[in-house]
Amino acid sequence: MIYLLGVFLVASRWGHGASITASLFSALLFDFYFTRPYFSFWIEDVENLIGLTVMIIVGYITSNLLNEAKKASLAKAQADNEALRNALLSAISHDLRTPLTRIIGAITTLIESDSKVFDDEKHDFCRVIFDEAQHMSDLMNKVLDMAKLSTGKIVIQREWNTLEEILGSALTRLEKNLSTRVVNINLPENLPLLWIDSVLFEQVLVNLIENALKYTPLSSPIDIVAEHSNEFLTLSLSDYGAGIPQDLTDKIFDKFYRIENETTQSGVGLGLALCRSIIEAHGGTITAQNITGKGAAFLIRLPLTQSPTIPMES
Numbered sequence: 649m650i651y652l653l654g655v656f657l658v659a660s661r662w663g664h665g666a667s668i669t670a671s672l673f674s675a676l677l678f679d680f681y682f683t684r685p686y687f688s689f690w691i692e693d694v695e696n697l698i699g700l701t702v703m704i705i706v707g708y709i710t711s712n713l714l715n716e717a718k719k720a721s722l723a724k725a726q727a728d729n730e731a732l733r734n735a736l737l738s739a740i741s742h743d744l745r746t747p748l749t750r751i752i753g754a755i756t757t758l759i760e761s762d763s764k765v766f767d768d769e770k771h772d773f774c775r776v777i778f779d780e781a782q783h784m785s786d787l788m789n790k791v792l793d794m795a796k797l798s799t800g801k802i803v804i805q806r807e808w809n810t811l812e813e814i815l816g817s818a819l820t821r822l823e824k825n826l827s828t829r830v831v832n833i834n835l836p837e838n839l840p841l842l843w844i845d846s847v848l849f850e851q852v853l854v855n856l857i858e859n860a861l862k863y864t865p866l867s868s869p870i871d872i873v874a875e876h877s878n879e880f881l882t883l884s885l886s887d888y889g890a891g892i893p894q895d896l897t898d899k900i901f902d903k904f905y906r907i908e909n910e911t912t913q914s915g916v917g918l919g920l921a922l923c924r925s926i927i928e929a930h931g932g933t934i935t936a937q938n939i940t941g942k943g944a945a946f947l948i949r950l951p952l953t954q955s956p957t958i959p960m961e962s
Contacts, residue, residue, distance in 0.1 A: 667714070755777065809842050814853065815835075818850050818854045822861075828867060832871045833873075836874065844930055860885065860887040871886045
């Protein structure tokens with residue numbers, strides 16, 4: 649077994665050829681030191697000859713099996729990368745087409761109409777161009793952020809922050825989109841400070857709220873509730889939409905996955921994947937579930953760190 653372990657380790661580190669050499673060399677050393685006559689490569693007993701032959705054969709088979717496993721693993725990785733690349737290209741091309749079409753249409757109208765377009769109409773066309781360009785920028789930022797998180801290039805900049813301030817900043821960013829919505833917020837007065845990256849955590853809240861806006865009626869409210877124990881903070885964001893199919897509550901956090909791939913809803917399916925990556929980078933968890941009488945709910949659970957003590961002024 650020690651012999652096979654040695655062959656296996658050599659094969660895993662240096663490859664197939666080195667493991668074959670190691671199996672032959674080990675068999676010769678075993679013959680030289682442990683079989684009669686000692687300190688000679690001559691083999692006296694037929695049993696030892698058979699044993700050494702079996703050792704070489706088993707070592708060769710073990711090396712081949714590991715080599716084939718490594719090839720299969722490499723092929724699978726290449727297939728996964730290809731599938732990921734195709735999904736990315738498909739998602740981006742699908743979701744960039746609509747804003748590009750609207751931008752081109754607005755610019756074409758402005759150019760062709762020239763002085764015939766009134767100031768109010770020009771303002772509307774410029775607003776369309778700005779909104780769609782902003783949408784494209786947000787889309788590309790999500791792709792870049794996901795790539796950085798996947799490669800570990802984003803460093804978590806932790807500082808002490810209050811949940812109220814981060815949530816308020818996220819709602820301010822989405823003020824225009826929330827104009828027809830009621831956001832019910834229930835935060836305890838004694839919430840502790842959070843040792844988190846405020847920029848990334850704010851992006852999580854923005855992504856979750858945007859997700860609720862996309863898949864719920866225009867007039868339905870959004871509920872945000874927080875509670876805590878000595879060790880964890882739990883933040884719940886729920887809506888009043890159709891909910892999530894029960895078998896997809898975990899799948900929706902995968903990269904580029906969307907429940908309805910051919911709907912009018914925009915996005916490449918990175919928002920929730922980003923949320924999970926950011927929350928897990930903070931040592932927390934995020935899950936999705938359906939609430940009876942409401943719609944979908946996303947639950948964030950973050951570990952709490954002892955808040956810093958503020959010295960009393962003398």
